[in-house]
Amino acid sequence: MNPTSQSFQQEAEKKFPSTSDFHFPGMDHTPETANQNNVETLSSNCLELVAKDQMAPKLKFILSNGNRYTFPYAYIVRIEYDVQGVLSVFTSEKEIAIYGQGLDFVEDRLYDNQVKWIKEVKQNLNINQSKILVKSIEIKDR
Secondary structure, three states, rough: OOOOHHHHHHHHHHHOOOHOOOOOOOOOOOOOOOOOOOOOOOOOOOEEOOOOOOOOEEEEEOOOOOOOEEEEHEEEEEEEEEHHHHHHHEEEEEHHHHHOHHHHHHHHHHHHOOOOEOOOOOOOOOOOOOOOEEEEEEEEEE
């Protein structure tokens, strides 16, 4: 590598940090939580986020019985978080109530269109070690 290209690379590294320089509050940065597609996945399997600099086009809700509901982010008209552990997402046609813990983090990521999917946990999952837990999801017509 010639001196000119080496100094250019050093300048670029200063201006453009690597993805390891970004921090996702509330998420553990371990090999188990990151995959090769630059997507952060929580170890509790309740939630998947896109990278901090990306936006998800759609939001999927996965219920423990296997039913799935997907909505474009453009259909979300309001998001409400209740400190009692309820996160409500209102679309043009549905009201989705999410019950659990650590949902304030989820609300922040929904606001930035960074959540790809939210999954209701099964009853036999060990929930004591999860920072974010989705105990149940209820979807009803508005």
